[in-house]
Amino acid sequence: MTSARDITRAVNPPRAAFLDFPLGHTTGKPHAPDLQRRILVEALSSFETMTAPGSMRELPFRWSEDEEWKAKAFAGGDERTPRHDTPQYQDEEDRRRAEKEGYPSCPVCRP
């Protein structure tokens, strides 16, 4: 699946299903299980219906009527966070749990 049609066209996989949603929502909107289900049923059906390598199916779903999100995508400069080389836990409790299980705090910092 993909939400970045041009990047996936460049990669050129044998089969692709394109969902025109903002990045971070490749398989649907949050807390919308019925929509998520319909998206995956459509996408997975491509396994049975596609016959030509390099096919890309455009899935029939829209994020919003006005599509205002498209103007904003990557328009505000670089919004990415720095590329730290230590584990980036969602919360501190995860760090404590992982370290308790004996994992080193920085598995990649060692030679």
Add this chain to the structure above:
Amino acid sequence: MGPVDYIPRIRDNYARLGYKAYNWVTNHDTGPWAPLRKPLSQCRLGLAASGGVYLSGQVAFHHKDDISLREIPTDVDTKELRATHFAYDLSNARTDPNVVFPIDTLRRLVREGILGGLAARFHTFMGGIYSSRRVTEDLAPRLTARFLEDGVDAVLLVPV
């Protein structure tokens, strides 16, 4: 409005910031075609997702070309899933991981008989890996080996 063209937008952004232009992967030939040998309702599905999903208790991904994989058991409690990534807005993935890791959705499709079953484990990593060489030569072959071990008939790839 048509789809967002990310390649030119990201190229312009890099130029504005004074970064070197990114060398996007462009494959002129598509990969080999593997037809599905049986209906989906009899297939065991595997999944690889690059949204940075990990299980609480596992080491989280780091953000500098991390090419490690995490194994997520497909009977996982969804509440134990976490997400980390340097390049996309995580707020929705953190409240409902199904937007980048469709675990509940796929389990539902198995219950409904649309899919035959799921592999015992799914595989996750953190995308935005700058080095495509490390993906091609290291990460991708390890993923392929795992799918062969898992005995899957088809694999769903969910990038972010």
